[in-house]
Amino acid sequence: xxxxxxxxxxxxxxxxxxxxxxxPLRFFERHLSESLRPDGRQLGKAxxxxxxxxxxxxxxxxxxxxxxxxxxxAAIRMEVMTPSTDSPDEGCIALEFHMPPICSPTVRxxxxxxxxxxxxxxxxxxILSSGMIDLKELCLVSGKAAWMGYLDIYCLxxxxxxxxxxxxxxVAAFSNLQIPVxxxxxxGRIVAITGGKDQDNASITEKEAVNKEKRKLTLKNxxxxxxxxxxxxxxxxxxxxEEESIMDTLVTVVLxxxxxxxxxxxxxxTALAYSPAIKSCVELARKRAKEVKQILxxxxxx
Amino acid sequence: MAAKPGAxxxxxxxxxxxxxxxxxxxxxxxxxxxxxGRGFHQCRxxxxxxxxxxxxxxxxxxxxxxxxxIVSVFGPRESKKAMVFxxxxxxxxxxxxxxxxSPTLGQGTDHKEYSSMxxxxxxxxxxxxxxxxxxxxxxxxxxxxxxxDLSVVISCASLALADAGIMMYDLITAVSVSxxxxxxxxxxxxxxxxxxxxxxxxxxxPSRYEITQLTVTGEWTTPNINEAMQLCLDACSKLGExxxxxxxxxxxxxxx
Amino acid sequence: MVGLSLGEQHFVKGGIAQDLRTxxxxxxxxxxxxxxxxxxxxxxxxxxxxxxxxxxxxxxxxEIGRPSSLQPDKGKVAVFIDCxxxxxxxxxxRGGEELSSELALALxxxxxxxxxxxxAGINLSSLLIKEGKVCWDLYIDGLVISSDGNLLDALGxxxxxxxxxxxxxxxxxxxxxxxxxxxxxxxxxxxxxxxDTSSVPVIVTLTKVGTHYIVDATAEEESQMxxxxxxxxxxxxxxxxxxxxxxxGLDPSVILDMISVAKHVTENLMSKxxxxxxxxxxxxxxx
Numbered sequence: 001x002x003x004x005x006x007x008x009x010x011x012x013x014x015x016x017x018x019x020x021x022x023x024p025l026r027f028f029e030r031h032l033s034e035s036l037r038p039d040g041r042q043l044g045k046a047x048x049x050x051x052x053x054x055x056x057x058x059x060x061x062x063x064x065x066x067x068x069x070x071x072x073x074a075a076i077r078m079e080v081m082t083p084s085t086d087s088p089d090e091g092c093i094a095l096e097f098h099m100p101p102i103c104s105p106t107v108r109x110x111x112x113x114x115x116x117x118x119x120x121x122x123x124x125x126x127i128l129s130s131g132m133i134d135l136k137e138l139c140l141v142s143g144k145a146a147w148m149g150y151l152d153i154y155c156l157x158x159x160x161x162x163x164x165x166x167x168x169x170x171v172a173a174f175s176n177l178q179i180p181v182x183x184x185x186x187x188g189r190i191v192a193i194t195g196g197k198d199q200d201n202a203s204i205t206e207k208e209a210v211n212k213e214k215r216k217l218t219l220k221n222x223x224x225x226x227x228x229x230x231x232x233x234x235x236x237x238x239x240x241x242e243e244e245s246i247m248d249t250l251v252t253v254v255l256x257x258x259x260x261x262x263x264x265x266x267x268x269x270t271a272l273a274y275s276p277a278i279k280s281c282v283e284l285a286r287k288r289a290k291e292v293k294q295i296l297x298x299x300x301x302x
Numbered sequence: 303m304a305a306k307p308g309a310x311x312x313x314x315x316x317x318x319x320x321x322x323x324x325x326x327x328x329x330x331x332x333x334x335x336x337x338x339g340r341g342f343h344q345c346r347x348x349x350x351x352x353x354x355x356x357x358x359x360x361x362x363x364x365x366x367x368x369x370x371x372i373v374s375v376f377g378p379r380e381s382k383k384a385m386v387f388x389x390x391x392x393x394x395x396x397x398x399x400x401x402x403x404s405p406t407l408g409q410g411t412d413h414k415e416y417s418s419m420x421x422x423x424x425x426x427x428x429x430x431x432x433x434x435x436x437x438x439x440x441x442x443x444x445x446x447x448x449x450x451d452l453s454v455v456i457s458c459a460s461l462a463l464a465d466a467g468i469m470m471y472d473l474i475t476a477v478s479v480s481x482x483x484x485x486x487x488x489x490x491x492x493x494x495x496x497x498x499x500x501x502x503x504x505x506x507x508p509s510r511y512e513i514t515q516l517t518v519t520g521e522w523t524t525p526n527i528n529e530a531m532q533l534c535l536d537a538c539s540k541l542g543e544x545x546x547x548x549x550x551x552x553x554x555x556x557x558x
Numbered sequence: 559m560v561g562l563s564l565g566e567q568h569f570v571k572g573g574i575a576q577d578l579r580t581x582x583x584x585x586x587x588x589x590x591x592x593x594x595x596x597x598x599x600x601x602x603x604x605x606x607x608x609x610x611x612x613x614x615x616x617x618x619x620x621e622i623g624r625p626s627s628l629q630p631d632k633g634k635v636a637v638f639i640d641c642x643x644x645x646x647x648x649x650x651x652r653g654g655e656e657l658s659s660e661l662a663l664a665l666x667x668x669x670x671x672x673x674x675x676x677x678a679g680i681n682l683s684s685l686l687i688k689e690g691k692v693c694w695d696l697y698i699d700g701l702v703i704s705s706d707g708n709l710l711d712a713l714g715x716x717x718x719x720x721x722x723x724x725x726x727x728x729x730x731x732x733x734x735x736x737x738x739x740x741x742x743x744x745x746x747x748x749x750x751x752x753x754d755t756s757s758v759p760v761i762v763t764l765t766k767v768g769t770h771y772i773v774d775a776t777a778e779e780e781s782q783m784x785x786x787x788x789x790x791x792x793x794x795x796x797x798x799x800x801x802x803x804x805x806x807g808l809d810p811s812v813i814l815d816m817i818s819v820a821k822h823v824t825e826n827l828m829s830k831x832x833x834x835x836x837x838x839x840x841x842x843x844x845x
Contacts, residue, residue: 056445057368071355075401100400102361102372103374152401154400418660422802422805427807481672499671501672506807513813514807516800516801518801519799524818
């Protein structure tokens with residue numbers, strides 16, 4: 001503990017920035033003892049959250065989610081596939097989470113980030129197990145054709161709580177998704193129809209249209225997540241990259257719209273999660289879900 | 303139901319049937335307007351912004367019509383271990399596309415050609431002597447490709463470098479011109495690039511009045527090249543002024 | 559890389575400034591060009607070009623392929639360049655990769671013209687056999703055996719010669735087939751089609767050393783360059799491609815000046831190359 005003692009003495013003499021760099025843990029603990037975080041937030045408070053819909057014109061549905069500085073861009077492109085024989089009347093969602101080199105100093109081109117496939121897997125597990133999307137809605141012709149939704153989430157700026165931001169952007173992108181108008185042609189392939197301008201498409205009779213008008217997916221049981229840091233007796237909601245690098249026990253709680261738990265994830269770390277801690281995490285997540293619901297609700301009116 | 307279908311599941315996007323790409327206009331027809339209603343010598347409105355990525359040393363976002371690009375600059379930071387000693391700095395560039403960047407291009411990938419072109423455009427402007435032994439990384443992500451991608455990437459990268467405080471001789475700006483039939487069109491969109499007879503891309507340092515990178519493809523006559531060069535130089539200097547103003551604003555805003 | 563002492567550097571630069579280069583040439587004089595065609599019997603066409611100490615081989619291989627869905631009425635051409643480690647030790651391993659891809663890109667730019675096909679050295683439509691179904695894929699491979707500067711010009715000349723040397727078998731397409739089936743094809747082994755190479759441009763690289771620019775720089779001179787501009791010009795005198803190399807900037811008027819000089823130089827080079835190629839072809843037929 002000699003180091004900590006010496007840092008105690010130094011703290012009065014050193015500049016704040018230097019102290020923050022040299023003794024990050026002491027710096028944070030000083031803040032935590034005052035129930036405040038370096039960025040001025042209270043412990044249980046998440047950062048400002050912004051969601052924008054439909055920014056990518058080349059995609060069928062897209063959304064940009066920003067939690068603090070963490071920025072995610074999600075886009076969905078719909079393609080047609082032949083459903084598997086096990087589930088002939090179900091479509092499919094293929095999700096991929098990307099961390100391009102622009103998002104963080106730790107990612108270099110040619111070497112994908114370690115975190116990306118982990119988050120990718122957790123996201124697709126969460127989205128499918130929450131039952132938000134009824135895959136049967138993606139069916140076009142039973143056994144013949146169904147929609148495959150390619151959901152790509154790009155992290156544009158990584159500043160902690162990547163999973164929360166990615167899930168939020170994914171949910172928002174699904175709410176923005178417009179399933180294109182298509183018809184079945186003579187060869188049994190699905191073709192697109194544009195608003196009747198094209199004369200070539202006149203050959204497709206109206207009755208063949210499988211999907212007559214642009215429609216939206218019905219989203220039920222929307223999942224909301226909150227990541228918290230456990231450190232000693234403190235619980236910090238919505239951590240930044242700096243906080244994540246100093247204190248390494250992360251807990252992610254995913255709740256659905258009716259406050260049912262969808263998933264709970266604790267990634268090891270030095271601190272142990274006792275039941276009171278878990279309970280308070282869930283409580284924080286519940287509050288956060290309400291906030292996020294409101295933000296998404298405002299979007300849906302547009 | 304598996305989230306990731308086996309790689310074997312083939313999918314296709316529902317394309318429009320029997321439609322061939324029509325030329326946007328014919329040689330003799332001069333009354334046509336460009337797909338987005340611009341004049342021949344009119345650039346798309348540019349939206350530029352610095353400081354788009356908080357974790358980078360410097361970054362910029364550029365939006366020219368549908369072309370949307372983010373560039374992050376990291377460093378100067380330690381060079382890769384395998385690199386030998388160098389008494390001038392190194393520059394490392396990478397350009398990649400998102401999977402949804404363009405409707406036809408399926409896979410989002412690194413763009414090797416653009417990466418090396420970006421490198422060549424930037425190496426002459428950065429004062430490498432100011433960061434010996436270290437590397438500056440310039441990474442670009444094309445969020446959406448709407449034509450003239452490379453020139454937008456280059457201009458955006460020079461803003462990001464300025465934002466990162468990397469020493470440069472001048473800002474650099476890049477502008478493309480397409481030649482279709484007899485007419486020259488500045489800042490072409492994807493549709494125009496698809497049916498162009500020739501393309502011309504120039505990057506220059508507007509204050510020093512020097513061209514750092516120039517590529518021409520297709521068939522060009524000398525008068526056409528002259529005209530294209532004048533157009534580009536003019537547009538480059540205007541774009542340079544916009545970028546300079548933006549940086550000044552950003553600097554004064556951060557002082558307050 | 560060429561290491562030059564300070565004295566040698568001054569000598570090279572001073573010579574260029576006085577219009578008398580180290581090997582006795584003037585600023586705008588090429589080294590003698592030697593062309594040999596048909597050097598690789600298994601390729602559809604091949605040629606070897608030597609310009610001074612620079613030695614390159616280009617080969618053309620034609621394969622039956624399928625046109626891309628975006629351009630169903632055109633064949634495909636791919637250019638690959640390989641810089642052999644025998645030319646320079648630094649080309650070993652991945653060392654030559656960057657230079658190779660840069661050269662390939664510059665050649666592609668010069669040969670293929672704009673997106674619409676205007677100004678293309680190779681008429682892609684002539685490679686089509688049946689629209690949307692069958693076409694020729696041309697694989698143009700360049701190999702740098704020995705490098706003494708001016709690689710791009712040498713490769714450009716070698717590809718032009720190789721294309722002249724190229725004979726593509728005649729193909730007969732069997733009668734009507736259903737829409738989504740590949741038609742049967744019959745490749746004739748007697749009848750060959752010659753390639754029209756009159757529109758293939760030649761490439762001239764102007765290297766700027768000090769305040770002057772020179773053509774056909776040797777490796778020694780290239781090590782002293784501030785920038786270089788490669789310009790490809792076709793028979794009509796139109797510019798078909800332009801690439802700038804080297805970091806330092808150039809004044810726009812200098813570039814325009816370079817373009818007009820390049821045009822002038824090409825006229826001589828084009829006729830020189832044509833006569834060399836036809837002489838080489840004649841020699842190849844005799845043997």
